[in-house]
Every structure is written in structure tokens, then in C-alpha cells.
Amino acid sequence: MGIGGLDKEFADIFMNVLATHVLPLEIIEQMGLKHVKGLLLYGPPGCGKSLMATEIGKMLNAKKLTIVNSYKILSNHKQTTAQIHKMFSSAKEEYRRMGANSGLHVIILDKIDGFNRQSSKNALCQLLSKMDEVDQLNNILVIGLTTWPGLIDDALVRPGRLEVQVEIGLPDEEGREQILLIETATMRNLNRLASDVNFQELARETEGYSGMDLNNMVSDALDNAICRHIQTNSTEELQVMLEDFL
Known part of the structure; x- marks a missing residue:
């Protein structure tokens, strides 16, 4: 679903x-x-x-x-x-x-x-x-x-x-990882996620987050990646890194 x-x-x-x-x-x-x-x-x-x-x-x-x-x-x-x-x-x-x-x-x-x-x-x-x-x-x-x-x-x-x-309560660690995988599916399929992004680690660090909180976190990470990409005037392909989530 x-x-x-x-x-x-x-x-x-x-x-x-x-x-x-x-x-x-x-x-x-x-x-x-x-x-x-x-x-x-x-x-x-x-x-x-x-x-x-x-x-x-x-x-x-x-x-x-x-x-x-x-x-x-x-x-x-x-x-x-x-x-x-x-x-x-x-x-x-x-x-x-x-x-x-x-x-x-x-x-x-x-x-x-x-x-x-x-x-x-x-x-x-x-x-x-x-x-x-x-x-x-x-x-x-x-x-x-x-x-x-x-x-x-x-x-x-x-x-x-x-x-x-x-x-319908707050998701547990396994549920948070599942949500993050769903919310980043497009980025992952298009190779827009850096290899250092660890969803298990992010799931552990987000205890108490709702599904909406996790959705917002993914959006913020993307914004951070775009800003970093522009500020560094990078010629490399834009990717979202672990630091963008953190």
C-alpha cells in the first residue's frame, strides 16, 4: 500500500x-x-x-x-x-x-x-x-x-x-527504516543518494519521529544537498549525503 x-x-x-x-x-x-x-x-x-x-x-x-x-x-x-x-x-x-x-x-x-x-x-x-x-x-x-x-x-x-x-501510533525502528526507504525510493532509483547514507543508522537516530516528521526530514535533506551543491559550485552529480540528513 x-x-x-x-x-x-x-x-x-x-x-x-x-x-x-x-x-x-x-x-x-x-x-x-x-x-x-x-x-x-x-x-x-x-x-x-x-x-x-x-x-x-x-x-x-x-x-x-x-x-x-x-x-x-x-x-x-x-x-x-x-x-x-x-x-x-x-x-x-x-x-x-x-x-x-x-x-x-x-x-x-x-x-x-x-x-x-x-x-x-x-x-x-x-x-x-x-x-x-x-x-x-x-x-x-x-x-x-x-x-x-x-x-x-x-x-x-x-x-x-x-x-x-x-x-496508529509512532513507528518503531524497523517501521522508521521502512518509511525512509519509501520516501527516498525515487532518489535511490535515480542514483541521487550517496553511498554513505545508512538508513538503519537514521532509523536509530529518529526515535519518536512520526511518519510526517520523517517525510519532512527527507525534504530537508534534499534542500541541504541542493544548497551545498550550489555553494560549492560543484561540477559533480548532485547527490544527497548522510550529512544532509543529520
């Missing part, structure tokens, strides 16, 4: 959420299976929650992928009800017409912690109502994203709603 450092998390998601989607429709109907309708991804910012959610939609060949910022919906109280209804309407209408042959609709609710009883009780009730309707369908997957799992209302993570929860 092109996402580094999240092998275990993806394996958990595949086993608990995605496995039924790769089975033929005939088997789904014969076994009386129902897809999991909701998934919550939580963890620190910059660790790949949004990327993971988007790639899941692509992997499942979602007919429609809707990404919504929850706080944006809640900022306009007059439009909240209509916007919540709109998120689910196309999937509901398609399932009415096509039944089990309907394509999959993936709804990604970023910052879903905004839906809680203290700040938006009415909006939460509307969202819960729509998610309960989803239980009668088989063509919707709702993915909630949050940095603050403690703010998620208990009602949202009950069975039939966001029933599977997976932490």
Missing part, C-alpha cells in the same frame, strides 16, 4: 474489517455474512491515519470515497443535519436500487471527536441514527479518525457503529 511502519496495524484491519470484502458476493450471501460497517483509527498526528483510511478505500475499489472534516460540519449548525444526511444519501439510494450489487461507499470522518454529547448532542444523535441505518445496508464503510480517543463518545464505538478500533 506504500505506507511504511504500519504492517501490524494493517494486518489487524484486514483481519477484522476488510477480509469479507475480498470474498465473492455469492459466498457472502450463502454464509449470511455482513461487512463490518465502522472502523476507528486513533493516534498522534502525522502517523498515517488519513493515508491509511484513503488507501483502504482505494484497495477496496470504493465507488465513492467521501472525506469530511467533522469540525467543519459542526461549525454551521443550520447546515449540520443536511450535511450528515448528504454523506449517507447516495449509498442509501444506490442500495435501494441495486441491493447487494451496489458498489462500496467509504465515508472518512476526520476529527470525529467533534461529535460528542458535551458540544454537539443533537449532531451526535443524528450521526448515530444514520450509522444505525447503515446496519441494514451492506455497501458502506465509515472510518473515523481522531488524535483524541478519550473524547470519543461511548455510543460511537458500540457494535454496529465504529466497532473496530485500531491505534
